[in-house]
Structure formats: C-alpha cells, structure tokens
Amino acid sequence: MEKDTNSTHNEFEKAEHKQEMQHQVISFVMMIIFTIAAFALVVSDISKYFTIPIILLLAVVQVVFQLYYFMHMKNKGHEMPALMIYGGLAVAFMTILTFTTIIWW
Amino acid sequence: MSTAVAQKKGFGAFMWDYLTTVDHKKIAHLYLVAGGLFFLLGGLEAMIIRIQLIKPDNEFISAGLYNEMITMHGTTMIFLAAMPLLFALMNAVVPLQIGARDVAFPFLNSLGFWLFFFGGVILNCSWFMGGAPDAGWTAYAPLSTTSPSHGVDFYVMGLQISGAGTLIGGINFLVTIVNMRAPGMSYMRMPLFTWTIFVTSTLILFAFPALTVGLFLMMFDRMFGSVFFDVAAGGNVIIWEHLFWIFGHPEVYILILPVFGVFSEVFATFSKKRLFGYSAMVFATVLIGFLGFMVWAHHMFTTGMGPVANSIFAVTTMAIAVPTGIKIFNWLFTMWGGAIRMTTAMLWSVAFIPTFTIGGMTGVMLAAAAADYQYHDTYFVVAHFHYVIVGGVVFGIFAALHYWWPKMFGKVLNEKLGKWAFWPFFIGFHLTFFIQHFLGLMGMPRRYWKFLDGQGLETGNLISTIGAFFMALGVIIFVWNIIYTHMKEPKASADPFDGRTLEWSIPSPPPFYNFKQTPLVRGLDALWIEKSEGKKAMTPAEPLGDIHMPYGSIIPFVMSLGLFIAGFGFIYQVDNPVWLSLVFIGMGITLGSMFVRSVKDDLGYHIHKEDLEKGDGQL
Numbered sequence: 001m002e003k004d005t006n007s008t009h010n011e012f013e014k015a016e017h018k019q020e021m022q023h024q025v026i027s028f029v030m031m032i033i034f035t036i037a038a039f040a041l042v043v044s045d046i047s048k049y050f051t052i053p054i055i056l057l058l059a060v061v062q063v064v065f066q067l068y069y070f071m072h073m074k075n076k077g078h079e080m081p082a083l084m085i086y087g088g089l090a091v092a093f094m095t096i097l098t099f100t101t102i103i104w105w
Numbered sequence: 106m107s108t109a110v111a112q113k114k115g116f117g118a119f120m121w122d123y124l125t126t127v128d129h130k131k132i133a134h135l136y137l138v139a140g141g142l143f144f145l146l147g148g149l150e151a152m153i154i155r156i157q158l159i160k161p162d163n164e165f166i167s168a169g170l171y172n173e174m175i176t177m178h179g180t181t182m183i184f185l186a187a188m189p190l191l192f193a194l195m196n197a198v199v200p201l202q203i204g205a206r207d208v209a210f211p212f213l214n215s216l217g218f219w220l221f222f223f224g225g226v227i228l229n230c231s232w233f234m235g236g237a238p239d240a241g242w243t244a245y246a247p248l249s250t251t252s253p254s255h256g257v258d259f260y261v262m263g264l265q266i267s268g269a270g271t272l273i274g275g276i277n278f279l280v281t282i283v284n285m286r287a288p289g290m291s292y293m294r295m296p297l298f299t300w301t302i303f304v305t306s307t308l309i310l311f312a313f314p315a316l317t318v319g320l321f322l323m324m325f326d327r328m329f330g331s332v333f334f335d336v337a338a339g340g341n342v343i344i345w346e347h348l349f350w351i352f353g354h355p356e357v358y359i360l361i362l363p364v365f366g367v368f369s370e371v372f373a374t375f376s377k378k379r380l381f382g383y384s385a386m387v388f389a390t391v392l393i394g395f396l397g398f399m400v401w402a403h404h405m406f407t408t409g410m411g412p413v414a415n416s417i418f419a420v421t422t423m424a425i426a427v428p429t430g431i432k433i434f435n436w437l438f439t440m441w442g443g444a445i446r447m448t449t450a451m452l453w454s455v456a457f458i459p460t461f462t463i464g465g466m467t468g469v470m471l472a473a474a475a476a477d478y479q480y481h482d483t484y485f486v487v488a489h490f491h492y493v494i495v496g497g498v499v500f501g502i503f504a505a506l507h508y509w510w511p512k513m514f515g516k517v518l519n520e521k522l523g524k525w526a527f528w529p530f531f532i533g534f535h536l537t538f539f540i541q542h543f544l545g546l547m548g549m550p551r552r553y554w555k556f557l558d559g560q561g562l563e564t565g566n567l568i569s570t571i572g573a574f575f576m577a578l579g580v581i582i583f584v585w586n587i588i589y590t591h592m593k594e595p596k597a598s599a600d601p602f603d604g605r606t607l608e609w610s611i612p613s614p615p616p617f618y619n620f621k622q623t624p625l626v627r628g629l630d631a632l633w634i635e636k637s638e639g640k641k642a643m644t645p646a647e648p649l650g651d652i653h654m655p656y657g658s659i660i661p662f663v664m665s666l667g668l669f670i671a672g673f674g675f676i677y678q679v680d681n682p683v684w685l686s687l688v689f690i691g692m693g694i695t696l697g698s699m700f701v702r703s704v705k706d707d708l709g710y711h712i713h714k715e716d717l718e719k720g721d722g723q724l
Binding site: 080084087088090091094095098099101102103104 | 279283307310311312315341343344347351398399402410411414
C-alpha cells in the first residue's frame with residue numbers, strides 16, 4: 001500500500017517535471033525568437049517610433065518569462081517576493097514619472 | 106557555551122561579549138545605549154538652540170555654530186536617536202512576539218548595528234575636525250554642495266554608512282517576520298507591533314535606496330568634481346530635493362509606524378481588552394505605508410512644481426489623515442469600557458493621542474498647498490513636526506521602554522519616578538512647541554540665528570525656552586529612574602503587566618535561546634487565549650529537542666571599522682591625495698573581513714536537549 005502511494009506520487013512528480021520542462025523549453029524558444037525579432041527590427045528600415053516601443057515590450061515580456069518560468073515565480077510560495085518586486089517597481093516607476101514630468105518637463 | 110556564562114565576568118570579557126554578540130536581545134541593548142546617548146547629545150544641541158533664542162538679538166553662540174547646531178540636532182535626532190531606539194525595540198521584541206529564537210540573519214543584525222554606530226561616530230567626529238555639517242538636516246543643494254568646511258562631507262559619509270546599516274536591519278526583519286513566525290501564527294494573528302515593524306521594514310527597503318543614491322550624487326559632487334547639482338554646468342538642484350524627500354517622507358512613517366504598534370500593545374494590555382478593530386488597524390498600517398510613498402513633494406510646494414503637481418500631492422497628503430484617524434478612534438475604542446490601569450506606559454500613550462492629533466491637524470493645514478506658501482519655512486512647520494515626532498515617536502519610545510523594560514532587563518522601571526519624568530516632559534513639551542505655532546503664524550522664520558526686538562516674538566520664545574528646560578528635567582528624571590531601578594528594584598516576573606502576547610510567556614529577561622520549545626499559536630493575543638482557558642503557559646508546538654545557535658563574531662565590528670576608516674579617507678582626500686591611503690586601508694579591512702566571512706564556515710552549535718532539561722534554561 002505504502003509502495004503504491006509512493007509510486008503514484010513519483011508518477012505525479014514525473015508528470016509535473018515534464019510539464020515544467022515543456023514550459024521552460026517553450027519560453028526559452030520564445031525568448032530566442034524575441035531577441036532575433038528585436039535585432040531584425042533594428043537592422044531593418046522601420047521607423048524608430050515603432051521600433052523602440054516594440055523592443056521595450058519584448059524586453060518586458062522576456063523579463064516576465066525569466067522571472068516566472070526560469071526563476072519559478074509562478075510556483076507557490078513566491079507571493080511575498082512578488083509583492084516586494086512589484087512594490088519596488090512601483091516606487092521606482094513613481095520616481096521616474098516625477099523626474100520626467102515635474103523636473104524635466 | 107560562551108554567551109551562557111555571561112555573569113560574573115570581568116569588564117573586558119563583558120565588552121568582548123557585546124562586541125561579538127549576534128543575539129538579538131543584546132543587540133537591542135547596544136541599540137538602546139547608543140541611541141540613548143545620541144538622544145542626549147541631540148537634546149543638548151536642542152537646549153543650546155533654545156538658549157540662543159531665549160531673548161532677542163542674543164549672542165550666546167555665533168551664527169555659524171548655530172547653523173551647525175540646527176543641522177546636527179535634526180540629523181542626530183532622526184538618524185542616530187529615533188531610528189536606533191526603534192531598532193532597539195524591534196530587536197528586543199519582534200523575535201519574542203513571533204515565537205522565534207533569533208532574527209533570520211543574526212550576523213547581519215550585528216553588522217547593521219555596527220554600521221549605524223560607526224556612521225554616527227563619523228558624523229559627530231566633525232565637531233572636533235573643523236566644524237559640523239551646517240546645511241540643515243535636509244542638506245539642500247546648492248547650500249550643501251558649496252558649504253566650505255568638511256562638515257557636509259561628514260554628513261554624507263556618516264549617513265551613507267549608517268544608512269547601509271539601517272537597510273540591512275530592515276531586510277533582516279522582513280525576512281524574520283515572513284519566515285520565522287511560530288506554528289499557527291498567520292499574518293492576521295501577528296501582534297500589531299510586529300505588523301507595524303513588518304510594514305516599516307518594507308518602507309526601509311524601498312525608501313533608503315533613494316537616500317543612498319542622493320548621498321552618492323552629493324558625495325561625487327563634493328569630492329570628485331561631478332556636477333549633478335551644479336546649475337552652471339547643466340545640473341539641477343531640485344533633483345536632490347526630490348531624492349531626499351522620496352526617502353525623507355517614508356522615513357517619517359518609518360519612525361511613526363513602530364510606535365503606532367507600541368501604543369496598540371500598550372492600550373490593549375492596560376485596558377485588559379483585545380485591540381479594537383484589529384483588522385482595520387492592520388489595513389490602516391498598510392495603507393499609511395502605501396500612501397507614504399506618494400506624498401513626498403508636499404515638502405516642496407514652494408519650489409514651483411506647478412498647480413497640477415501641487416494639487417495631486419496635497420490630495421494624497423490629506424488622504425493620509427484617513428487611516429491615521431481610523432487608528433486614533435480604534436485606540437479610543439480599545440480603552441472604552443476597559444479595565445484601565447494608568448501605569449506610566451499608559452500615561453505616555455494616553456498623552457500621545459491629543460498631542461498627535463494636534464500634530465495631524467496642523468499636518469492637514471500644511472497639506473493645503475495654497476496655504477502652505479504662508480506656513481512654509483516658519484516656526485509653524487517646526488511646531489508641526491515636533492508635535493508628530495516628539496508627541497508621537499518620543500512619547501511612544503518612552504511608553505515602549507516602560508512597557509518592555511522588564512523583558513529587556515528583568516526589572517520593572519519605577520512607576521513613581523516614571524510619572525515624575527512624564528509630567529515635566531509633557532508640560533514642557535507643550536510649552537515649548539504649542540507657542541511655536543503662533544510664532545510661525547506671526548512670521549518667525551525657521552533656522553534663523555536671531556530674532557529682533559519689538560516684533561512681538563520675545564514672550565513666545567521665552568516661554569518656548571522655559572518649556573525646553575522642563576523637557577530636559579523630564580529626561581534627567583527618566584535617566585535617574587533607570588539607574589535607581591537597576592540599583593533598588595526587585596527582579597521582575599515573567600509577566601508583570603498581565604500581557605497578551607508571546608513575549609510575556611517566557612522569563613524576563615528571556616534565556617538566550619528565547620523559547621525552549623516553540624509555542625503553538627492559536628489566535629490573536631496568543632498568551633491571552635491560553636490564560637483565559639486557565640493554562641499557565643503556552644502549548645508547545647514541538648517536543649523538547651536540541652536548539653541550534655549561531656556563534657558570536659567580531660567580524661561585523663571589524664567590517665564596520667574598515668568603512669569608518671575609509672570614510673575619513675574619502676573626506677580628506679580632497680585636500681591631499683595622501684589621504685587616499687586611508688581609503689585603501691579601510692576598504693582593505695572591510696573587503697578582507699568579507700572574504701574571511703565568505704570562506705570560513707561558521708556552522709554554529711547546538712544546545713543539547715539534556716542540558717535544557719537539566720538546567721531549566723540556566724545553562
């Protein structure tokens with residue numbers, strides 16, 4: 001009986017690892033594609049007013065991939081680090097917003 | 106082990122014990138002593154300021170020295186007195202309140218203290234080395250960047266080093282509170298003091314980097330020829346103001362939130378009632394922390410930010426009155442119908458409510474941007490922030506010291522002397538600062554060395570100075586109370602005030618491992634729940650077992666000493682590059698001790714189960 005539960009547990013873990021691996025590979029491939037896309041945008045003759053926001057967007061998505069899939073923030077038990085990261089981002093964002101709107105407007 | 110036989114030792118061994126300690130209770134003592142000494146120093150500076158202003162056209166001190174006094178009074182009181190005293194309370198209480206045996210990083214805890222201490226010493230060395238900083242505690246550029254003496258350099262290095270210590274301390278408490286709560290203590294079962302420390306630590310984490318950045322820019326402007334704040338070279342002085350206040354405003358909440366926690370504990374204990382509206386209190390604490398980051402520019406209404414920015418910051422500032430009001434009413438309702446005991450701790454707490462409310466009301470007045478043009482840089486502002494900082498933080502620290510003194514030192518502070526200290530301080534405080542509202546409205550500008558005869562400012566200033574002497578008397582009686590208590594009072598019991606939270610479930614002072622067995626927490630006010638069911642002690646959450654303890658270490662002290670030496674090198678290399686040698690020596694010491702710490706395994710030791718059973722904690 002005990003053996004049985006162990007084996008099902010292992011199978012469950014195996015399936016989970018497989019899923020995890022799949023996520024990692026997909027996000028890795030996506031990141032490579034994004035990087036190539038970013039370089040391609042710069043090399044091609046597209047207006048920089050289009051290129052810059054798109055590159056920034058791609059960068060943000062890559063950071064999200066990095067944090068959530070490679071650094072496991074999507075897994076349980078990461079609520080507090082997430083809260084701190086977003087809190088810090090909010091403060092940094094406020095600072096930059098102030099500097100660009102009040103000081104250097 | 107080494108720390109266990111702390112009794113009956115020579116002075117050298119006693120000193121060595123404290124220099125190397127990583128025990129949060131001893132670090133609390135260190136913070137308390139250092140912060141207390143700086144508090145007395147800052148108080149002395151305040152007395153000199155008030156004596157200078159006792160009569161019109163006074164010549165007690167020179168104008169330059171006056172500028173140094175006001176700068177050092179502000180800087181010392183905020184960074185070297187209030188902050189460490191609060192850190193003393195955090196260290197003494199938080200691990201006990203959450204049922205932990207120490208903080209998450211005991212080594213870093215020690216490092217945080219020594220960094221703060223050496224930073225404070227650097228700052229005060231300036232008095233003997235060519236003049237203290239004289240650009241105000243806010244050190245606005247270009248006044249600070251063009252100040253000719255080395256004073257502001259000492260300000261920059263001192264605050265940079267002690268700021269690093271504070272940041273380390275804040276992160277330490279965040280990790281401790283998130284990870285080391287006893288079994289059963291969910292977030293909504295944490296005592297309110299722990300909650301406020303949690304939010305405070307978050308504020309430290311987010312606010313101090315702004316100060317660090319600002320100080321680095323200032324350091325490079327003053328020492329290495331950069332021009333961040335030099336308008337002639339395309340810099341911008343307003344950047345410093347923003348960076349300073351992006352840090353500085355959360356800083357005042359860093360100061361006030363812990364004492365909000367203190368009052369919540371004191372009111373609940375001495376009213377023998379559960380804190381009224383616990384969840385609303387938690388919500389208000391978090392909201393104050395959150396809003397605290399969106400109000401900084403209200404210090405700068407008159408810099409010409411324009412009506413839109415002024416209005417936004419006026420509204421967010423006024424919004425803070427809402428959660429603060431929630432707290433005030435909750436404290437009142439906690440007392441309502443309670444079995445109130447007017448102990449000294451309670452006296453300070455009750456006195457806090459009207460005092461802080463006055464400070465909050467003038468705060469809302471100042472928040473009205475249009476009206477602020479009238480109040481700005483007058484004694485009205487001085488009165489306002491002393492009402493919230495003295496009437497809030499200092500009253501809170503006194504309440505906390507009376508409340509937790511038995512837990513920190515094993516003796517209850519003498520109640521009679523406590524009340525004798527309270528009344529002169531309380532009366533003196535209102536004499537000193539209430540009249541300053543009116544001095545400000547009459548147009549007396551802050552930070553001025555002199556006022557002149559015949560402008561109607563004489564009586565007010567005289568009363569203010571007399572009040573300051575009353576406050577000094579109160580502080581002297583408090584210090585006497587400490588000495589008296591330690592000579593005459595008997596040893597305190599584990600729970601002298603009929604407390605509600607976990608720290609009262611263990612002896613006073615606690616054994617160095619705090620809890621023999623980690624307690625099981627079954628709700629808010631964990632100890633009170635057990636008491637109300639007729640139990641004498643907490644239910645343990647684990648069987649008696651070996652306890653893992655960290656070894657003490659001198660490395661934090663040496664590491665900070667290195668930065669202290671390097672600090673002088675940085676300050677004086679402007680005059681002569683030879684001083685750079687101090688930078689290399691100091692940084693060498695610091696980096697060397699970091700290296701030693703990294704490669705040398707320090708795995709700690711175990712207190713064995715048999716010893717715990719045998720000695721009953723008296724190893």
